[in-house]
Amino acid sequence: MPAETERVRTDDPVRRVMRAPVASVTADRSARELAEELLADEIGAVLVDGTHGPVGIVSERDVITALATGGDLDRLQAADLMSTELVWADPQDAIGDVARRMHDAGVRHVPVRGTSGTVGGMVSVREILDVFAGPAD
Template identity: 40%
Template sequence: MRVDEVFHVGTLTCEASDPLAEVARKMTDDHVGALAVLDNERIVGIISERDVVRAIAERADPQESTALSFATQQLETATVSDDTKDVARRMLDAGVRHLPVKQGHMVIGVISMRDLLAIETWL
């Protein structure tokens, strides 16, 4: 199966300069576990619930610390034509649960480990 058959179209984002408190609020409001981090409309990282928990554990000030300061900046991505098994293996190897999905140079969505698990469960 290919990524274009299962990923979530549309990418929820935050700005690199957004405070962690705002990032957490957005994740909660939108019921998502990760946001793409943008700097002038260019994706520069991804921040997840795990990153926010790490920030709390490190006693970061949620009003002063920014999304970029705790985001993963070594960005793995998937393409719409990637095989889902290959994407799952890459996610496991990298220890991540979300990957931005690209079509050409544009990020058009996100695929999560939950999406990949659903394939195995329902097919």
């Protein structure tokens, strides 16, 4: 994250606000373990790893939905809760463009590509909102 005195603008690259490293889990992790991971790391989403990289994402909202609809958090697994339609950003994408992409897709977390197909970071609606609602001039 940039220093507090540095003003981040919507046309700056998203790498300026992304968080790294990114938490990830295997598809067989229980929903309870996911909830514990989200709480312990104070994050809103984790990526679900597959053989060749991320295959999905599970957010706190997914866990809460499972709980509210009577799901057994000890029996449900990441594979049961994850969204498989990942919306990606590149590190050089403008923050404003990523915000529009998130809005259009209805997502709150976007992984940012790293080198060689890896995950370089994650940006959440919170980081995006901080830019748009930054300090008053």
